[in-house]
């Protein structure tokens with residue numbers, strides 16, 4: 001049985017969204033988010049100390065990207081990812097890892113250091129803006145981030161873009177991203193995940 005330790009304000013939204021997209025049976029344990037104290041990370045009340053955490057029988061797994069890849073590999077029956085070895089696979093992997101590898105480090109740093117180091121934060125915002133423009137450009141000709149089909153990489157990216165959005169008016173500034181958000185928000189699986 002799949003069990004997700006969930007808090008709606010966190011990256012566990014990614015996993016919940018995917019569980020809904022795949023139509024899997026799962027149980028949800030809603031867990032309160034404890035604001036991290038300096039030097040005390042991994043203190044959330046989940047088996048890994050962070051969100052998201054998924055249990056699948058004997059298996060316990062953290063890291064949202066790893067969980068998305070694991071669930072798709074194990075349960076999607078070929079959906080939501082280009083097959084291994086296919087031409088689109090490299091692009092899929094790039095966009096699967098871009099959100100946590102490139103976007104979120106800026107978001108985390110801006111949120112953490114905004115009150116104390118405005119000059120550094122301003123520089124990071126500029127760099128983040130360049131990364132966002134790169135995403136917007138990629139969406140010029142594509143319906144989804146890897147091409148015409150919705151994949152797990154969209155789940156990874158969209159939730160990072162929501163975090164970026166919480167820092168400013170991203171959607172208004174980037175028309176391709178705004179249209180992409182509108183397309184994603186019409187997906188019943190996301191609507192359901194956002195209600196939990």
Ligand SMILES: N[C@@H](CCC(=O)N[C@@H](CS)C(=O)NCC(=O)O)C(=O)O
Nearest residue numbers: 010011041042043050051052063064
């Ligand atoms: N790269 C990790 C980041 C996990 C993460 O930072 N989770 C946050 C909530 S979105 C958290 O649990 N923070 C509390 C902590 O790290 O102690 C992922 O994608 O799962």
